[in-house]
Amino acid sequence: MSGLLGRLGSWCARHGGAVLALWVAAAVLLTAGSVFFPGPVSNDVSIPGTDAQRAVDLMKDGFGPGYGAGGSAQIVLYSPDGPLVTETRKRAVERAVDLIREVPHVKEVRSPYQVGGLAPSLEIGVIAVKLEGNDTAKLAETTRLLSEAAEPARAAGIEAVPATSASPADKEIKTGTSEIIGVVCALLVLLLAFGTLVAAMIPIFAALVSIATGLGVVSLLGHVVDVPKQASIMATMIGLGVGIDYALFLLSRHRKLLADGVPVREAVRRVVASSGGAVVFAGGTVIIALSALMLAGFPLLQTLGWITGISVVCAVFTSVTLVPALLGLLGHRINALRLPFTGRRGSHGSSGWASLGDWVARRPWSVLALSVALLAALAAPALALKLGPLDNGYADRGTDTRRSYELLQAGFGPGMNGPLVVVADLDTRVVDREPAPAVLGNLKDRVADVEGVVHVGDPVLNRGGTAALMQAIPAYAPGDPRALDVVKAVRALDVEGARVHVGGQVAGMADAGERIAGRTPLVVGVVVLLSALLLLLAFRSPVVAIKAALMNLVSLGAAFGALSLVFSLGLGSRLVGMDTPVSADGSYLSTVFFTVPIDSYIPLMLFAILFGLSMDYEVFLLTAVRQAYLRHGDNRRAVAEGLGSTGRVITSAALIMVAVFVAFVAYPDPMVKIFGVGLAVAIAVDATIIRGLLVPATMALLGRANWWCPAWLDRILPNLSVEGHEEDEEKEEPRRELVGAGRD
Incomplete structure (x- = not known):
């Protein structure tokens, strides 16, 4: 392998301009493609074979829009100056409800003045919205439009905060400031390590090209596969780190050879043959480790693993092609622009x-x-x-996500932020819905009797009468371990005529x-x-x-x-x-x-x-x-x-x-x-x-x-040795007989 890599490095050094142009063109084109044709991002939270997944599958079968993930949203209302039931505030809220009904993709809107819409204090309420379909990619835009439609309520002095059922794992994480800080810190370390600005910039440049290429590929992949929303941040974190490190190892070896008097192109060949092999094997171990996540049985983790591996692949390729090209182009100018305060550093x-x-x-x-x-x-x-x-x-304070969580907890209790979706697969199809079948009443009573359940909504039948759905509010927040006990207790219910399944955020994470x-x-x-x-x-x-x-x-x-x-x-x-x-009453803990x-x-x-x-x-x-x-x-x-x-x-x-x-x-x-x-x-x-x-x-x-x-x-x-030995032949005679074949 060292011979092949050596020839590759030598070719890149001889054709440095072409290699540099190809990499820059690839990075620019892929980045432009990701900007103008960004692929959608969404988290596949399905977990095949679990009880939560069975509940999701039943919800998709005849319950209509708004009963699946991404099919619902809320506008949480808070009136700090008095109850929401005063005439002026009520008119403003109802005007907002009317405007929300006109938002595209809205199927049904429940006013906070319907049963269960107001908190006991009457200062906090919820406008519940059911949407057409379950497209999570459109949920962010729809939520923004819903928030804009709630302006009449804000004009009356009412705080109106949009909320969805998305968890922190569902949020798209934007890259930006941290990457800049990381690059600046890396540049400072490289300046201290090499003492010259030109040498320090090579790993930075190679890593940035690698990241731009990798992120472009990841974005465009969103058109053909489900790309997790965390993919870009993970690819950037890992790609930036390994990209700079791999180039650093090659550059350090190259400067040592130049200091020993080796010609530039020969030094490049030896570097890629030896240290380049180490880079390939090191990158291979990272890719193997990430690829093993395919065995985790959790689609989100599986996809996140192999997509993050793309950034490592890009880092390896830039290290063994782009870096040799830059070394060949720069020659001995790699030691130019020496920093006066670093002194003259040796390469050994x-x-x-x-x-x-x-x-x-x-x-x-x-x-x-x-x-x-x-x-x-x-x-x-x-x-x-x-x-x-x-x-x-635990979301960032001041965001709509955090604020809506706090208001719901303060008004309705901590369990309102993690409701259980109880779906019952009925043994007998229900044809006559009036009066309500006994199995539904029995199901609601049994769930309500579970310790830790504080409220149960009325069951809703699907169109075929084969399944019933209802919402159960636990007494505990989604992150509270006791909420998992409630999920297990509901699942353990033996209800005559129905098989009970539990979905929702808490149940899904428990199964995961x-x-x-x-x-x-x-x-x-x-x-x-x-x-x-x-x-x-x-x-x-x-x-x-x-x-x-x-x-x-x-x-x-x-x-x-x-x-x-x-x-x-x-x-x-x-x-x-x-x-x-926040505590149960919505106040911040001082601990x-x-x-x-x-x-x-x-x-x-x-x-x-x-x-x-x-x-x-x-x-x-x-x-x-x-x-x-x-x-x-x-x-x-x-x-x-x-x-x-x-x-x-x-x-x-x-x-x-x-x-x-x-x-x-x-x-x-x-x-x-x-x-x-x-x-x-x-x-x-x-x-x-x-x-x-x-x-x-x-x-x-x-x-x-x-x-x-x-x-x-x-x-x-097979003979896949990492290191090459050509550069050591004149120093000491190799003792290869000491290695291999058990000749100790």
Whole structure:
């Protein structure tokens, strides 16, 4: 593989102008296409084979418009100066209701003055709207029109806030400020690492081209597949981090070769043949980890995984084509525009990291014990990690989503924000609907008797008389674990003549959590196995492959420990910008620490991303150690040299990743904050404690066993070595006989 990559890099260096023009044209055209022909975005929240999905399927069968996801909306009214029933306010509200009826796609409107429309205080009310169809893509525009139609109420001093049944996962997340902050921080790190403006701009430029291309592809894919609304933000987070990192590794090696007197195009060829192979294998592990989410059994997570992988593919391609083209075009001008305050930096490894590597290699047992103790302390809080639905009460304060949630909770109780949709599949078709069949009355009474249910609406029959639907309001907010107990209790009802199913936000997330929990061992096993296999192909060492996979799992413990401290235990919830939740009466809680639930799919998504990203640093470190070992055959010396040659560049890459992920913590959306915290902590721990201490210590202890490979396995493994050795031939005679075929 190194030979093929070397030829590719050499060709790109010779035809740098053409390669640059092609990439820029692709990025511009795809970006323009996504702007002028944006693909729709929507979350496929179906979970085949679950009770919640059965309820959704029954709702689509003859109940008419407005009974499915995306088929309803609300205008929540609040009169701070008096009750809504005064003559003046009532006329204003009824005028707003009339205007809402004229909005396109509106099928039915219920006035707040109908039964159940006003809160006991009479200061809060709800205009309930049923829409034609269940197209979630049109829901945002329709909601805006509904809000505009409520202007007569606002003119009378009434607050009118639009609300939908969408959850935080359904909101489209806009990119913008955080990306700029991340790029600026990355540029500062690169300036300190390279000391020249030209060199620092190459990884930034390559990453931006990669992101523009990837986001354009993701947007256009929306015309043919369901693209999750979180896809753009996830693709940007991961693409920006890996795009800069991959280019950084190539550029660092290239500048070292130039400093050694290697001609420009030959240096490019060697860089892409060696470090380019590491980039391909590192990117491959990220893609494998994300692709394994296809086994999660949750369509939203599956699609989010492979679409996010597109950004990684773009980052790999730009690294092995666009970066060599830029290096060939710039030549020795890569060191132009040197910053005066940085001094003249050498291109070789840091003596400080080399000293650390030598120190670790001489005290492996002590370093191993210290590393294990630190990692155990960081991972311990993960035992308190709490999963649960992330409801709109944690949305950004001041938004319509958050305000409508607060008003509904203050007026009608916390359960109003997470109603249960109870759908009964009737054993006998109902033909005569007057008077109401006994089975419907019995169904309503049984649901009303469930502990934790505070209100049950009247059952509605579908057109065929084969199913009945009604709404049950629990006593608990959607994020309250007790709401899940209510769902289970309703599902457990044995009603004569009917089979009860429960849908809605709470029920759907409960089913998603159970499905993901059941599939998690399979996903983890596949990711670990395939990643270890990829490393085996790269380094031809079973010990290295297994050890690397286990080390990556260790870094995940620290990430989940940080998430637990910040969100589940609430020790840093304010530090990451989370707003104080509201109490049952709508007032803001004054507590310093408050907990935030973590959606059940987030840990598995984090696992896939972090496992792949952690493997990046493992590949680059192992490549350097293996090259040193092949030269002289001294394992401890190879460990020290490998850490010394990669320590500074890995640290710089990790700083960039951490800066990018921390920048995304500034997003108002809690889901993005959770990902930002988890990714930043894991990368920081991985690049310091694990790659700087634990991995070198274990490699020093294992000695020659690191590179042992059984003869039978060595014969059947294809030759896909990550590193090239041409550039080392004149330094020391390679000791290849020490590696492979079990010749220890």
